[in-house]
Amino acid sequence: MTPSYIKKISLLIILGLVQFLGYTQQLSIDVNQQLSTSNFSVNAYDPATVGSKKVSLLSYTDISGSPYWTDNWLSALFFMHNGKIYQINKARLNLFTGEVHFLNLENEELAVEANQLDSIIFKNSKDSTKVLATFKSLYDPTKNAKSFYQTLNSGENQLLLLKKYFIKTGDYNALQGKTESSFYQKTSYGIFHYGMLDLVESLDQKNICTALNVSDEIKNWLGANKNKLRNEKEVITFLTYLNSTH
DSSP, X not given: OOHHHHHHHHHHHHHHHHHHHHHHHHHTOOTTSBOOOTTXXXXXXXXXXXXXXXXXXXXXXXXXXXXXXXSSOEEEEEEETTSOEEEEEEEEEETTTTEEEEEOTTOOEEEEEGGGEEEEXXXXXXXXXXXXXXXXXEEETTTTEEEEEEEOSOSSEEEEEEXXXXXXXXXXXXXXXXXXXXXXXXXXXXXXXXXEEEEESSSSHHHHHHHHTOOHHHXXXXXXXXXXXXXXXXXXXXXXXXXXXX
């Protein structure tokens, strides 16, 4: 091979690594951290390529509450399973259907299922250069398919939150002449590390330490800092410390 050919191949490899590293860094970005798309290529909006479908005309007007993670339409980045990244101007996550909805250029509401995405980054509505939240599309054993897990911290070890909405139907209300229905939520947690997800039954020291296989030295840190790992804040504090030791 000629020197010029070797240089071209080397440049292509370097450019590929830069794009890959930029992509993976964005998936673990902290909430309210600056978001820069200069490290990866964002594709032009194309609903057909996104693999979307029209949203079924479901009416939630007779159901108390909301099925959405937030009712507001937000700017978002879709990291597709095929490796492409799309900038979406208006999107919101439906935790009842498990789909992410978005509006196309004709203001038509479309939806994408979790198995078509690797992750979503929702941008801060007041500052689009900052991240509001990130979601990973991972296997959910309760439905034998993928669901959207919210990433609660960055780093090698992450706490993930899975929140799903269901409909509860009450007794017939004779005064209103109808049966009352409302949304209710179920939440569960998982530890994402080494590219794998370990679900935990609840947040406590036993479950978290078992999932992470932590050493006695790390357990001593928990005792010294009186951290029982009983809630999101305590677990995130612990994971931040654990990530800093690697």
